[in-house]
Amino acid sequence: MAKAALKTKKNGSAPNLDRILAAASLLFTRKGYNGTSTRDIAAEAGVSLGNIYNYFGTKEEIFVLLLEKYEKEYFSPDQPLIKALTSTAFPDNIEGLGFASREMVEKFSAYILLIYVDVVEFEAKHVNKMFARMRQGYAAALKAGGHKAKSRIAADIDPVGALMMVTWNYFNYFIMEKLFKVKGHYGLADEQAVKLFARVFKRGILA
Numbered sequence: 001m002a003k004a005a006l007k008t009k010k011n012g013s014a015p016n017l018d019r020i021l022a023a024a025s026l027l028f029t030r031k032g033y034n035g036t037s038t039r040d041i042a043a044e045a046g047v048s049l050g051n052i053y054n055y056f057g058t059k060e061e062i063f064v065l066l067l068e069k070y071e072k073e074y075f076s077p078d079q080p081l082i083k084a085l086t087s088t089a090f091p092d093n094i095e096g097l098g099f100a101s102r103e104m105v106e107k108f109s110a111y112i113l114l115i116y117v118d119v120v121e122f123e124a125k126h127v128n129k130m131f132a133r134m135r136q137g138y139a140a141a142l143k144a145g146g147h148k149a150k151s152r153i154a155a156d157i158d159p160v161g162a163l164m165m166v167t168w169n170y171f172n173y174f175i176m177e178k179l180f181k182v183k184g185h186y187g188l189a190d191e192q193a194v195k196l197f198a199r200v201f202k203r204g205i206l207a
Contacts, residue, residue, distance in 0.1 A: 019045040024062045029113040033121045070111035085141035098194035101170035105178045
């Protein structure tokens with residue numbers, strides 16, 4: 001049903017679908033999945049309950065379509081992280097990955113919160129496959145970025161694993177800053193934190 005809804009929207013015959021999805025995203029991220037009813041979504045979207053069932057058979061189908069929609073947008077070539085991954089070779093782009101991670105957390109805060117909802121309320125049933133494919137995506141990005149890291153990274157370091165580690169550490173930092181609202185939790189401004197991460201990743205912590 002979720003994929004059918006996407007097809008309906010693409011054909012231009014789903015005038016209320018965007019409103020339904022926007023309302024569902026708002027409510028799921030504020031009240032959780034189980035705390036949100038289909039009737040709540042209809043009221044927030046300003047449509048009838050019957051209109052929602054024109055597109056979706058169940059509330060879970062709305063949730064799944066939201067995740068699919070955000071995932072597609074998140075990984076599109078024009079997004080900051082994808083640009084940082086592919087435009088400059090790793091590890092030269094480490095600081096760029098930091099600033100791109102900040103942009104992504106700010107831009108896709110609803111998506112990240114929905115991932116948490118899926119982990120808590122569905123035991124990661126829907127996002128598990130996306131994360132399981134992640135190494136393949138990073139490997140492709142490394143190749144697309146004109147990767148020459150093998151000659152610059154220690155022989156016992158896996159370049160793809162290192163790239164994933166760098167990116168996810170930046171994401172964790174900015175999730176704390178932007179979503180958990182723990183401002184300056186490293187005692188540093190964003191720019192300083194990005195540079196510190198880059199310094200540690202490039203040269204380690206030993207003198």
